Amino acid sequence: MNFQNIVVTGGAGFIGSHLVEALLKRGYHVTIIDDLSTGKWSNISHLEDNPNFRAIIASAADTQLLEKEIPNHDLVYHLASAVGVKLIIEQPVKTVESIFHTTDVVLKLCSRYRKPVVITSTSEVYGKSTTVPFSEEMDVVMGATEKRRWAYACAKALDEFLALAHFYETNLPVFIVRLFNTVGPRQTGQYGMVLPTFVEQAVNGKSLTVYGDGKQKRCFCSVHDVIEGLIQLPLVPKVAGKVVNLGSQEEVSIEQLAQRVIEIAGANSTIEYIPYEQAYGAGFDDMQQRIPDLKRAQTLINWNPQYSLDDIIHQLVQLRKHPTSMLKHY
Numbered sequence: 001m002n003f004q005n006i007v008v009t010g011g012a013g014f015i016g017s018h019l020v021e022a023l024l025k026r027g028y029h030v031t032i033i034d035d036l037s038t039g040k041w042s043n044i045s046h047l048e049d050n051p052n053f054r055a056i057i058a059s060a061a062d063t064q065l066l067e068k069e070i071p072n073h074d075l076v077y078h079l080a081s082a083v084g085v086k087l088i089i090e091q092p093v094k095t096v097e098s099i100f101h102t103t104d105v106v107l108k109l110c111s112r113y114r115k116p117v118v119i120t121s122t123s124e125v126y127g128k129s130t131t132v133p134f135s136e137e138m139d140v141v142m143g144a145t146e147k148r149r150w151a152y153a154c155a156k157a158l159d160e161f162l163a164l165a166h167f168y169e170t171n172l173p174v175f176i177v178r179l180f181n182t183v184g185p186r187q188t189g190q191y192g193m194v195l196p197t198f199v200e201q202a203v204n205g206k207s208l209t210v211y212g213d214g215k216q217k218r219c220f221c222s223v224h225d226v227i228e229g230l231i232q233l234p235l236v237p238k239v240a241g242k243v244v245n246l247g248s249q250e251e252v253s254i255e256q257l258a259q260r261v262i263e264i265a266g267a268n269s270t271i272e273y274i275p276y277e278q279a280y281g282a283g284f285d286d287m288q289q290r291i292p293d294l295k296r297a298q299t300l301i302n303w304n305p306q307y308s309l310d311d312i313i314h315q316l317v318q319l320r321k322h323p324t325s326m327l328k329h330y
């Protein structure tokens with residue numbers, strides 16, 4: 001497929017800003033649409049003078065704006081979304097409404113103008129399944145609706161259903177990517193993301209706050225690897241109408257993650273265990289393990305993560321200790 005002009009919704013966010021940078025480096029023209037609700041202008045301000053870059057600060061659910069922009073573009077990456085467990089617990093109405101409503105508007109306009117669209121979904125969609133690794137065609141095991149965190153998973157699952165419905169009904173090229181924990185420069189701990197929080201705590205000599213007993217395991221993938229996958233997937237026409245996992249298979253418990261961050265940062269910090277109820281209120285649900293099955297990504301685009309967890313932690317610690325000297329490289 002041949003794309004020249006690309007829209008990235010959520011382009012001022014953590015993943016979006018890296019995607020935009022990588023697309024510009026490859027010679028694409030990029031327009032971002034971001035309402036800066038969780039994203040930051042500073043994530044993209046260094047791109048302002050690039051003649052191939054345009055930023056529109058607005059909601060991606062603005063139908064009139066999309067009516068104007070989408071016809072002039074060849075591909076849409078839809079990343080705009082409420083993200084992060086903390087945000088989902090604190091603002092459940094906004095989360096559910098905005099995720100589904102925004103995706104609905106984006107898909108309608110892509111459908112009207114027949115533009116391919118990449119939808120960024122999440123490993124949260126697998127819910128509480130205990131059968132690892134998680135492969136795209138397996139059943140999901142959703143938690144109770146009374147437990148708020150599952151609202152995010154269900155809203156994103158509904159996004160997937162709607163995108164696939166457009167594919168089945170009108171053959172709209174939709175590319176659904178289920179991202180597992182993605183980490184790297186510019187990610188903020190403000191909305192409950194664990195690794196940036198640990199790095200900041202260690203570099204500032206504070207205790208690292210582990211929620212629960214810390215035995216829950218996760219796999220953290222570098223944003224640089226994720227971006228490669230996001231760029232390659234829509235270039236392969238047979239990926240349209242499919243769900244594809246992108247993530248790392250290197251497992252670590254949250255307790256071990258805290259220990260590795262302390263070690264790599266050379267910090268004297270201790271680990272403080274905080275019960276889930278204290279962190280998120282009563283009735284919080286978590287899952288013990290989440291590993292992606294990568295066969296699809298490997299077969300379709302020959303994708304495998306290149307960065308180890310230690311590489312990522314080293315990079316983040318260096319960046320935290322010397323913020324300005326390394327900023328340009330990331």
Ligand SMILES: NC(=O)c1ccc[n+]([C@@H]2O[C@H](COP(=O)([O-])OP(=O)(O)OC[C@H]3O[C@@H](n4cnc5c(N)ncnc54)[C@H](O)[C@@H]3O)[C@@H](O)[C@H]2O)c1
Pocket residue numbers: 009010011012013014015016033034035036037038039040058059060061078079080081082083098102120121122123178179180181182183
């Ligand atoms: N970071 C992860 O580990 C992870 C894991 C799974 C899935 N994802 C998905 O990847 C995408 C990007 O996530 P991120 O980690 O970069 O988060 P982020 O919060 O940094 O980025 C989201 C961006 O979308 C913008 N936004 C939100 N709602 C909007 C709207 N209605 N209109 C315009 N802009 C809007 C925010 O301002 C922000 O810049 C999201 O769809 C998220 O669900 C992320």
